[in-house]
Amino acid sequence: MAEDKIPTRNENFSEWYNQVVLKSEMADYAPVRGCMVVRPYGWALWENIQQSLDRRFKATGHVNAAFPLLIPMSFLEKEKEHVEGFSPELAVVTIGGGEKLEEPLVIRPTSETIIGTMYSKWIKSYRDLPVLINQWGNVVRWEMRTRLFLRTLEFYWQEGHTAHSSHDEAEEETLRILKIYTNFAIDDAAVPVIPGKKSDSEKFAGALRSYTIEAMMGDTRALQSGTSHNLGQNFAKAFNIQYLDQTNQLQYCWTTSWGLSTRFIGAIIMTHGDDQGLILPPKIAPIQVVIVPIFKNDAEKSLVMPVVEKLRAALADFRIKVDERSDLTPGFKFNDWELRGVPLRIEVGPKDVEKGTIMVARRNFPGKAGKSSISQHQIEGQVAEILTDIHAELHDRAVAFRDAHIFDPKDYGELKEVVQNGWAFSWWCGDPECENKIKEDTKATTRCIPLEQPGGTGACIYCGKPAKEKVYFSRAY
Numbered sequence: 428m429a430e431d432k433i434p435t436r437n438e439n440f441s442e443w444y445n446q447v448v449l450k451s452e453m454a455d456y457a458p459v460r461g462c463m464v465v466r467p468y469g470w471a472l473w474e475n476i477q478q479s480l481d482r483r484f485k486a487t488g489h490v491n492a493a494f495p496l497l498i499p500m501s502f503l504e505k506e507k508e509h510v511e512g513f514s515p516e517l518a519v520v521t522i523g524g525g526e527k528l529e530e531p532l533v534i535r536p537t538s539e540t541i542i543g544t545m546y547s548k549w550i551k552s553y554r555d556l557p558v559l560i561n562q563w564g565n566v567v568r569w570e571m572r573t574r575l576f577l578r579t580l581e582f583y584w585q586e587g588h589t590a591h592s593s594h595d596e597a598e599e600e601t602l603r604i605l606k607i608y609t610n611f612a613i614d615d616a617a618v619p620v621i622p623g624k625k626s627d628s629e630k631f632a633g634a635l636r637s638y639t640i641e642a643m644m645g646d647t648r649a650l651q652s653g654t655s656h657n658l659g660q661n662f663a664k665a666f667n668i669q670y671l672d673q674t675n676q677l678q679y680c681w682t683t684s685w686g687l688s689t690r691f692i693g694a695i696i697m698t699h700g701d702d703q704g705l706i707l708p709p710k711i712a713p714i715q716v717v718i719v720p721i722f723k724n725d726a727e728k729s730l731v732m733p734v735v736e737k738l739r740a741a742l743a744d745f746r747i748k749v750d751e752r753s754d755l756t757p758g759f760k761f762n763d764w765e766l767r768g769v770p771l772r773i774e775v776g777p778k779d780v781e782k783g784t785i786m787v788a789r790r791n792f793p794g795k796a797g798k799s800s801i802s803q804h805q806i807e808g809q810v811a812e813i814l815t816d817i818h819a820e821l822h823d824r825a826v827a828f829r830d831a832h833i834f835d836p837k838d839y840g841e842l843k844e845v846v847q848n849g850w851a852f853s854w855w856c857g858d859p860e861c862e863n864k865i866k867e868d869t870k871a872t873t874r875c876i877p878l879e880q881p882g883g884t885g886a887c888i889y890c891g892k893p894a895k896e897k898v899y900f901s902r903a904y
């Protein structure tokens with residue numbers, strides 16, 4: 428099998444990404460254009476992401492359910508903005524069981540319509556509120572330009588859908604989820620996201636307002652990594668989601684929806700990866716520690732393997748793998764696990780056995796720089812500490828990279844330059860006209876109006892009119 432070399436990130440970031448995803452066996456191309464197969468290693472990462480989020484959703488009162496994949500076409504037509512936003516990318520089923528269907532069915536691009544329909548049936552009184560349901564599933568959007576994990580026809584995600592009795596309660600829920608996404612990204616994936624509000628032109632089709640977490644990738648482009656929408660009463664009115672309040676008056680509910688998808692795997696890869704391949708954050712890495720035994724003959728093997736077995740037992744609380752492949756050299760194995768981004772590698776050779784030590788290699792510092800010799804004693808505590816350090820190092824490095832590529836241009840001319848290789852953090856008057864012009868000129872879009880604002884007022888970077896908020900502009904995936 429011919430091994431074509433992975434380009435460096437500087438040579439060709441886009442091809443580096445594709446090759447790393449394929450060669451680390453995270454995903455592969457499916458026979459249908461734009462579809463992906465998530466391979467076991469990629470799915471194991473997704474399962475850890477799922478657990479991390481699911482734990483947080485449940486701790487805040489949410490429950491899981493499953494709604495159908497097929498939705499009557501007419502449901503999508505009930506909310507005008509929603510159908511306009513989604514109709515260009517719908518996959519439609521017109522034949523079932525060999526017969527033309529009376530009403531075409533769409534494969535869900537998102538589930539507001541079917542879930543709204545069910546909520547209108549289930550919700551009767553203020554006593555039924557709030558409804559806090561999440562579902563883990565897949566959706567289909569007929570995308571034209573696709574990339575593994577980042578944009579595929581079918582992808583996996585969670586979508587939460589909640590119903591409330593007031594605007595403020597729905598807004599509180601929308602922001603609660605944004606906080607959950609932010610905490611998950613930073614605390615478990617070491618991806619330093621910026622939470623903020625979407626501009627009107629970038630918001631979800633049919634929402635009152637949308638919030639997002641935005642991350643800077645290794646090529647400085649932004650990736651929208653999770654979104655939370657306050658749907659106001661738009662969907663409640665379209666789907667008749669009503670309840671009797673405490674004074675027996677019929678009221679429309681206030682609803683929210685929020686999602687984070689397998690796209691986040693792309694965020695992890697492009698935030699942390701280096702020229703050697705993936706670097707996976709320890710808390711969600713499918714394999715946290717790989718042990719590579721090193722021996723040249725049977726005599727050395729009989730020295731080394733009992734120590735490896737002891738380590739395997741001592742590290743049972745971690746997700747570990749012992750690389751026992753006998754037909755491969757240690758050097759090949761090192762490269763292989765580096766490509767797959769395992770945060771910590773332990774090497775055990777005859778000399779280590781003699782000295783009562785082991786060699787540890789941190790993935791985030793490839794080569795000699797990340798290697799050190801540690802005692803075999805109390806290995807569990809030492810490994811836990813190293814993994815905690817790796818998480819912090821990955822996070823800090825990503826923050827440093829991001830902050831070094833966020834600029835505060837003094838005028839529009841400078842904005843045009845900085846968005847070629849970074850983000851501009853600039854005052855914006857809020858007029859979609861200015862936003863559009865900037866997009867036309869530079870391909871940079873408003874990523875978010877961050878929740879944390881510097882305060883005061885400024886002049887819009889495009890038109891010079893007074894502006895109350897600063898916004899991130901950048902090119903995005």
Ligand SMILES: [Zn+2]
Pocket residue numbers: 855856857858861887888889890891892
């Ligand atoms: Zn303006």
